């Protein structure tokens with residue numbers, strides 16, 4: 001009984017014990033925060049990778065791409081075994097070019113992707129990141145389109161063409177109220193819906209001008225029909241510290257110009273006409289994958305259109321040994337599997353089919369290596385290096401902080417040693433009234449455990465809340481930094497590729513770290529406990 | 545004065561200090577009868593405390609035996625000796641040796657806590673507390689139960705120490721210069737308490753160098769040069 005009693009009493013009365021509690025608490029919190037953020041980071045990398053890539057990817061790592069993709073897609077879709085496994089497969093062209101915004105005459109390098117819009121939305125998470133498609137469902141397309149322009153109703157409010165207004169009210173009917181309240185209202189033009197639209201010249205009124213009672217102006221689709229382009233959100237919108245985006249400069253339907261770099265099937269630059277081909281598109285929507293590198297570079301256009309511009313459509317050639325056909329090419333095929341099918345096993349089946357398939361075609365092309373080099377990989381294999389790097393980083397950082405935390409153990413050792421030193425007489429007293437050596441040792445072990453339980457517990461709670469609000473902390477810091485003209489931004493989205501710090505604590509991480517904290521505190525108290533057990537009462541009680 | 549409750553025979557104890565060996569006890573034999581009040585006298589540093597510690601199983605002799613009720617104290621295990629200290633002997637020290645973090649009642653109850661498991665303690669808590677409160681009441685500390693040692697005078701502290709020594713109803717009370725740190729009047733008071741206890745049947749062995757204090761005892765033995773000079777009174 002005395003063990004528990006004295007242990008509790010010492011915990012309450014010895015102020016110095018609080019330092020060991022604080023040390024354990026801080027170390028627990030530190031490790032748990034680091035582990036959680038790193039784990040979250042890894043999970044985000046994995047989720048995003050998969051979200052961007054689908055389950056399986058076919059590619060040959062060349063700019064020219066590979067031919068016969070459509071034949072192969074059709075073949076496996078109709079294969080009895082593979083057809084069952086494959087949910088969707090879509091070709092995708094990845095190329096490079098330059099984007100120009102005519103409104104402010106700014107050009108930027110761009111990764112130009114040719115996609116089949118509907119298929120891509122089924123294969124990966126692309127569709128989930130679209131901005132206008134979210135608030136105006138069903139209105140985003142890559143097909144030729146005009147610019148939607150705002151009109152003005154009899155109340156003096158800006159209005160969109162009926163088709164878009166109807167889409168928006170469809171969204172509002174299904175959206176939770178707080179989402180509607182949060183939906184970004186453009187600062188540039190005071191239209192009540194999310195996004196930015198340009199008013200018709202007749203409808204335009206500078207802010208501050210009272211428009212009530214004026215003649216209404218009908219909204220309209222304006223300008224020539226131009227193919228749509230979906231642009232990475234970070235290219236067209238300004239990210240605010242709150243994490244929201246402000247679409248101030250570019251309105252939906254405004255034009256952009258893309259300049260392309262086409263190659264022949266043999267990889268030579270195409271000598272067509274003068275200079276590189278250019279094409280005007282309309283900003284149909286913007287897309288956010290959450291990976292900054294992608295969102296600040298990518299422009300998505302229609303697959304067939306890009307294939308055409310890049311000279312990747314079926315073509316003929318003439319040569320010394322006569323001519324032939326150059327089949328249409330793509331740079332990638334992304335495949336989404338039905339739920340429950342293992343990507344690796346399916347990859348193997350697919351690879352077998354492909355091997356037979358390309359051998360049967362290899363003699364009909366003049367660039368057989370484009371076929372031979374095609375590899376089928378799972379999303380994990382494709383991102384393996386990146387994921388492994390993050391994994392290593394996670395282990396490294398965790399180990400590092402774990403080692404640093406051992407400092408807390410030494411602190412416990414020192415403080416407990418001091419306590420035993422100070423309490424030698426008391427220990428002598430309780431031994432003189434019959435306490436056993438083991439019992440005395442247990443007091444200090446229990447004391448250590450108590451320090452671990454309390455310190456680790458508080459540390460865990462701190463970490464859980466810290467991690468939960470880590471983005472808010474970061475924004476606070478950033479704001480504070482701006483006051484003092486310092487850069488206190490810890491998490492730079494451009495560096496970490498993710499615009500939010502992961503803020504999830506895994507229950508098992510917390511449990512394990514807490515348990516280790518308690519064990520470490522007990523371990524730290526062992527030396528003191530042994531010292532206490534060895535105290536010889538006669539010695540301890542000889543003097544005052 | 546019938547049966548011998550505590551019997552020391554041929555106790556030797558020496559301390560090694562660097563090269564020299566200090567022989568403190570050189571064959572001490574002493575019997576204590578049940579209900580007796582024995583005073584051990586001797587000059588300072590002659591080994592009185594050492595002897596008392598051996599009698600109370602607080603220290604181990606180099607040679608010789610101590611028998612309590614016929615059983616050899618140092619023949620058994622450490623655990624048995626821990627039990628003896630807890631149950632059978634009660635110690636009172638010159639410097640009181642109370643736990644500063646604990647109040648008067650808690651200090652008194654420490655031997656009971658040591659002697660009981662958590663479950664046993666919870667089961668008998670009320671009983672033990674009542675006993676301790678009674679004890680403190682009889683020692684004139686009834687209204688000081690919640691005070692901490694540093695709020696008490698020397699005489700009061702020593703009375704708490706006596707209460708603690710008696711908490712587990714020991715068969716032998718061992719007091720090492722219980723008045724050594726007190727003024728004459730307070731010392732008298734404490735001696736009164738011990739005499740009173742002895743009159744009620746408590747066996748008491750007390751160490752002192754003060755003849756006036758020793759006079760309260762039934763029997764005075766003198767320790768000098770490592771031996772008892774007058775074992776039989």
Ligand SMILES: Nc1ncnc2c1ncn2[C@@H]1O[C@H](COP(=O)(O)OP(=O)(O)O)[C@@H](O)[C@H]1O
Pocket residue numbers: 539559560561566568586587588589590591592593594595
């Ligand atoms: N642990 C020890 N180491 C060395 N010498 C000791 C030790 N304990 C006691 N002594 C010595 O033994 C002698 C007897 O001590 P003690 O029994 O305390 O004497 P008393 O109580 O009669 O004053 C003293 O000279 C003391 O210095």
Ligand SMILES: [Mg+2]
Pocket residue numbers: 592593594720721
């Ligand atoms: Mg002494």
